[in-house]
Amino acid sequence: MKKAFLAMTAIAAACGASGAFAQTASGVTLYGLADIGIEAINHVPGNSTGGNTAVRMNAGNLSGSRWGLRGTEDLGNGLKAIFTLESGFDLDTGMSAQGGRLFGRQAYAGLQGNFGAVTLGRQQTALYDLFGAYDPMGANPRYSLAAVDSAFNGRADNAIKYTGKFGGLTAIGFYSFGRDNNGEVPGAAKVARNYGLGLAYAAGNLSIGTAYDQYQGATVALQDRSAKRAAIGASYAFGDAKVFGGFRWLRDDGTASATATITRTNVYWLGGQYRVMPALLLTGAAYYTDNRNSSADPWMFVLSADYSFSKRTDVYLNIGYAKNKNGSTQGLSGSGSTFVAAGENQTGATIGLRHRF
Secondary structure (H helix, E strand, C coil), X not given: CHHHHHHHHHHHHHHHHHHHHHCCEEEEEEEEEEEEEEEEEEEECXXXXXXXEEEEEEECCXXXXXXXXXXXXXXXXXXXXEEEEEEEECCCCCCECXXXXXXXCEEEEEEEECCEEEEEEEEECHHHHHHCCCCCCCCCCCCCHHHHCHHHHCEEEEEEEEEEEECCEEEEEEEECCCCCCCCECCECCCCXXXXXXXXXXXXXXXXXXXXXXXXXXXXXXXXXXXXXXXXXXXXXXXCEEEEEEEEEEEECCCCCCCCCCEEEEEEEEEEEEEEECCEEEEEEEEEEEECCCCCCCEEEEEEEEEECCCCEEEEEEEEEEECCCCCCECCCCEXXXXXXXXXXXXXXXXXXXXXX
């Protein structure tokens, strides 16, 4: 009886201690964003050779829809425990995005202090973290730099990441043991390995940044093949206007399959924004892809108007034109034959609503 009483007392004490520790959390924030619109677009792959015109509802146009939890705990002496769980979803269907993952946008925990932050989990790459600031369209899901190269919306599973901010300087470095739910194969450490780094500096009206990203093939047979990217971008603000420009280099040794050949492309972009009034922002951008091993070199042009009803709610109109030649497949929502019929130009327009909470 005495032993039972002592055991119950120990359990009660442990529960009490656990509750006491839980109360030290500094706070958890629920946040999110909902973005949806109607698009009219031509030359979408379908039954006809040159594609079809589609009028459709699209979610995640200016920003990917998401909800998330973000929390911190003050550990003392300037040290904090941090976490983020962020779930992407398609507002038009209610289904999870990022391949059906529950927290496909981000899922990590770590420590933060004067040295910066070290985090572990599924995280954004340095290209994603930095280059939204150097694309006039913010490297958003459609009608933007991310439609030219989806790596600008890149994420890596199983990643350890360092982020440091010191005045105007931001430094990022990450290493993934296996991206896209691949890798971590015993005896084959290269499989799906992904790593990169980035630096950005902002001073006054000028901001400039650079980043490198490399990943290996996702199978044992492809682990010695790599895709390497390097990019540099800049922006400069003056008055109510802001200009942007950048360059991205790519060499892919054939990471997609055993029969894939070496791919080399350069991407160039230029654009600007002008705030007509506090609530109205106009944006224009041009993107050019130079395929080094072919003459299939497409252009993409975008015009956008965004009107804010408040700090949390805005409406927008995006108009885009992709000019393809010699079989290139640059679409307004992405690059590839699933987005536009090969060699066909594409014109599209989207009107939508975005709300933050």
